[in-house]
Amino acid sequence: MADPTDVLEDIARPSDDEVRQHRLVVELIGLIGDRDAPGIRARLADEHPADIADAVEQLNTDQQDTLTELCPDLFTGEVLAELVDETRADIIDELEPEQIAEALEDLDSDDMTHVVEELDDATRAAVLAKVSDEDRQALEASLAFDDETAGRLMQREFVAAPSFWTVGNTIDHMRKAGQDLPDLFFEVFVVDEMYKPLGSVPVSSLMRCERDVLLKDLIIPAKVIIRPEDDQEDAAYLFEKYHLISAPVVDEAGRIAGMLTLDDIVDVIQEENKEDLLALAGVNEAGQADTVWSSVRARAPWLLVNLGTAVLASAVIALFDAAIAQLVALAVLMPIVASMGGNAGTQSLTVAVRALASRDLTTANSMRVVWRELAAGVVNGLIFAVVMGVVAAVWFNDFALGGVIAVSMVITLAAAGLSGILIPLGLRKMGADPAVASSVFVTTVTDVVGFFVFLGLAAIVLL
Amino acid sequence: MADPTDVLEDIARPSDDEVRQHRLVVELIGLIGDRDAPGIRARLADEHPADIADAVEQLNTDQQDTLTELCPDLFTGEVLAELVDETRADIIDELEPEQIAEALEDLDSDDMTHVVEELDDATRAAVLAKVSDEDRQALEASLAFDDETAGRLMQREFVAAPSFWTVGNTIDHMRKAGQDLPDLFFEVFVVDEMYKPLGSVPVSSLMRCERDVLLKDLIIPAKVIIRPEDDQEDAAYLFEKYHLISAPVVDEAGRIAGMLTLDDIVDVIQEENKEDLLALAGVNEAGQADTVWSSVRARAPWLLVNLGTAVLASAVIALFDAAIAQLVALAVLMPIVASMGGNAGTQSLTVAVRALASRDLTTANSMRVVWRELAAGVVNGLIFAVVMGVVAAVWFNDFALGGVIAVSMVITLAAAGLSGILIPLGLRKMGADPAVASSVFVTTVTDVVGFFVFLGLAAIVLL
Structure with a gap:
């Protein structure tokens, strides 16, 4: 335990944090270069596991390997739990199963699962053989649930009390349980005689009440019941909506089996946000630990799918090659129509994907939103029809050409607005993730519509 | 207080939540249509403020106005705090300053600020004149801090104790303070005699220790000190990194002035994620409450900026109109090169923006990441050079044309990778938000490079 009067020097300010972290990485790289194991240990001794993990992630693969070889003991359970998946996998490859099992011992069951679930089958079996019987059973039970479910995410340590207990009973019970309680908890779950949750009492309420108050007079009725098989994203949504700080997870019989806490949910929220953002951009998955090859794979x-749709759009252009040969201005102007359509479609799509993710877009209001997107597409189409019509007419000194691009702009931007909302809604209805494939469908629609309408109208009107 | 044995019926399961919410909206629309104020009050009596707010957001503007007119009392402080900004502004327009002031009374200082900060100046002054002196002072102090800072976000209610107190002293103090304590808190901040934070003791630690244990033996040294003027995004980053549940905010003299809690930070995280996602898609801001006009404005x-860059790309094409007139295949194929470049650039860019936001991309590793992006661009360029070269050669029965598009693909995808990382890094260095303007710069680069290289090479090699 540090002397409390010392700690002020050691404190992170947001503005200093990046500087501090940069200095740590630079010094660590120097010490690794010197293969100075005692120096590394001394430098990292007072650092928070999150800072150590961040620094390790900034090293290149050779430096990471050297560090693991020199100081395998640096990789405590807490440091391993903080690492991003890719880096952790690399580090764990260099550790012995005994070292991994030992590192796991100081973790709560949820963090333990988080580390073990990413191991390959052989390593996982070797590690499971080395942990305590109790930990092994907990791990096997957690791993029996699907990835990204509440069952995987929950911790098995929680505090429950019957509703007829008083505040005093509860505090006495907790004092006695001592180290068997979770490291941190924020609520006591109040249960009936079957161990079914009735609600919760925040620990802060226990603190401010007299010892003879009954729990049932303090209870906040349970607003949410999460089952182990529920998707972690659904659980995160309920945490966010009801501002929960923790929630019980119940088994099939309705009994409490574990607890989700907001700090784990924050990780889920960030993971889902990252997935949506990358999916919209057409990146399968990527972390900073990525090498060139994994970037290419991601x-x-x-890009291959995009190539297919780009060839399809080109085939539409090829239908009108005679028109282009007659009037090269068409080739010059056609990418503008397609580009505007693609942009407007991406705008609608992104708003729709976000609204679906935050459940603001529901069956109750989807028709209204579809009309809004169509109308917004038409209005933007009219605005840019005027602008681009004038530009084209002046540029090529051809009013009919300006008229053709103006009409094409309205139709393409209306199609963009409509496909930008209908495609994600349709994918969602089919049970697919609207973030993943929408972009490519929407730009296919806008490219094909844009080229076809512009070149087709031009062929009819101008030639 | 509900009888605890009743609550089970009322509990939200993730899978049921959407159904329940949909039913609520449909019934509410019916009751509003009937102008049945008592029916509306009865229907919403047992609903959580978050559910009421969600239902209100699903109504159209007319229905919202009718509801506010019929039952202004429905809009308690908690419901107002839950509403999205646009809807809250609409509702508040219909309420009297007295009604708003009354609604605010049951809120903690942070939620009160959250509602008041969005009011226009006249309404704000009228509301401030109606609240209690204490609330007004707290509000004015919060509003004196910039928007999106820790000072705005913090609550002024928190629990602090000197390090020489025992667990027993602390519990006794809290029992005595009772209702003056914040609604919910998770940690007691331990302070020195100057009220500077030394660290914190989780409430759950207090619960499990004997009454004679000293706070200084339980203290978790302060890892983070946040100042009121710090950006809320920086505070959120520290919460996430160190898995904080609450943190003190200190004034210039280093004394605790308020507290940030993780549930408020979750809102910040979601807001920042939403901003990045929409900014990348080129949408200024949008909520579900958006009308056609606000969508168009957003x-x-x-789209205008995009039109400018699309015209620039067209000007590049126009340089080569003679070549296109001679060989229409160029017009057919050129959008493929530009489309692949745009896609690859967006991929790099999105990975870079995310890595910057999560601070995985730092000065320590940025050169490595730039090389990785360039290399990934070249490798993907080579892959799609082969694919597209063969497709073009077969399609137009012209091997030289296949060669030209292959070389263009490598150069364009390399430029895409490089601009996808250098442009966000450059914007960041200049103090701009890399999410906001990167997309348009990157696609300008890929369009111009793609068209110029493909048409230029074709003009040299083929004609």
Whole structure:
């Protein structure tokens, strides 16, 4: 335990944090270069596991390997739990199963699961063979639930009390349980005689009440019941909506089996946000630990799909090659129509994906939103029809050409607005993730519509 | 207080939540249509403020106005605090300053600020004149801090204790303070004699220790000190990094002035994620409450910028109109090169923006990431050079044309990778938000490079 009067020097200010962290990385790289194991240990001794993990992630793969070889003991359970998946996998490859098992011992069951779930089958079996029987059973039970479910995410340590207990009973019970309680908890779950949750009492309420107050007079009725098989994203949504700080997870019989806490939910929220953002951009998955090859693997599949749709759009252009040969201005102007359509479609799509993710877009209001998107597309289409019509007419000194691009702009931007909302809604209805494939469908629609309408109208009107 | 044995029926399951909420909206619309004020009050009596707010957001503007007119008392402080900004502004327009002031009374200082900060100046002054002196002083102090700072976000209610107190002293103090304590708190901040924070003791630690244990033996040294003027995004980053549940905010003299809690930080995280996602898609701001006009206003500015860059790309094409007139295949194929470049650039850019936001991309590793992006661009360029080269050669039965598009693909995708990382890094260095303007710069680069290289090479090699 640090002397409390010393700690002020050691404190992170937001503005200093990046500087501090940068200095740590630079010094660590120097010490690794010197293969100075005692120096590394001394430098990292007082650092928070999150800072150590962040610094390790900034090293290149060779430096990470050297560090693991020199100081395998640095990788405590807390440091491992803080690392991003890719880096942790690399580090764990260099550790012995005994070292991993030992590192796991100081973790709560949820963090333990988080580390073990990413191990390959052989390493996982070797590690499970080395942990205590109790930990192994807890791990096997957690791993039996699907990835990204509440069952995987929950911790098995929680505090429950019957509703007829008093505040005093509850405090006495907790004092006696001592180290068997979770490291941190924020609510006592109040249960009936079958261990079913009735609600919760915030620990802060226990603190401010007299010892003879009954729990049932303090209870906040349970607003949410989460089951182990529920998707972690659904659980996160309920936490956010009801501003929960923790929530019980109940088994099939309705009994409490574990607890989710807001700090774990924050990780889920960030993970889901990252997934949506990258999916919209057509990146399968990527972390900072990514090498060139994993970047290529994450991106090439969607580039291939994009190539297919780009060839399809080109086939539309090829239908009108005679018109283009007659009037080259068409080739000059056609990318403008497609580009505006693609942009407007991406705008609608992104708003729709976000509204679906935050559940602001529901069956109750979807028709209204579809009309709004169509109308916004038409209005923007009219605005840019005027602008681009004038530009084209002046540029090529051809009013009919200006008229053609103006009409094409309205139709393409209306199609963009409509496909930007209908495609994600349709994917959602089919049970697919609207973030993943929407972009490519929407830009296919806008490219094909844009080229076809512009070149087709031009062929009819101008030639 | 509900009888605890009743609450089970009322509990939200993730899978049921949407159904329940949909039913509520449908019934509410019916009751509003009937102008049945008592029916509305009865229907909403047992609903959580978050559910009421969600239902109100699903109504159209007319229905919202009718509801506010019929039952202004429905809009308690908690319901107002839950509403999205646009809807809250509409509702508040219909309420009297007295009604708003009354609604605010049951809120903690942070939620009160959250509602008041969005009011226009006249309404704000009228509301401030109606609240209690104490609330007005707290509000004015909060509003003196800039928007999106820790000072705005913090609550002024918190629990602090000197390090020489025992667990027993602390519990006794809290029992005595009772209702003056914040509604919910998770940590007691331990302070020195100058009221400077030394660290914190989780309330759950107080619960499990004997009454004679000293706070200084339980203290978790302060890892983070946040000042009122710090950006809320920086505070959120520290919460996430160190898994904080609450943190003190200190004034210039280093004394605790308020507290940030994780549930408020979750809102900040979601807001920042939403901003990044929409900014990348070129949408200024949008909520579900948006009308057609506000959607147009949010999107037209970026469409205008896009039009400018599209015209620039067209000007590049126009340089080569003679070549296109000679070989129409160039017009057919050129959008493929530009489309692939745009996609690859967006992929790099999105990965970079996310890495900057999560601070995985730092000065320590930025050169490595730039090389990775360039290399990934070249590798993807080579892959799609082969694919597209073969497709073009077969399609137009012209091997030289296949060669030209292959070389253009490598150069364009390399430029895409490089601009996708350098442009956000550059914007960041200049103090701009890399999410906001990167997209348009990157696609300008990829369009111009794609068209110029493909048409230029074709003009040299093929004609």
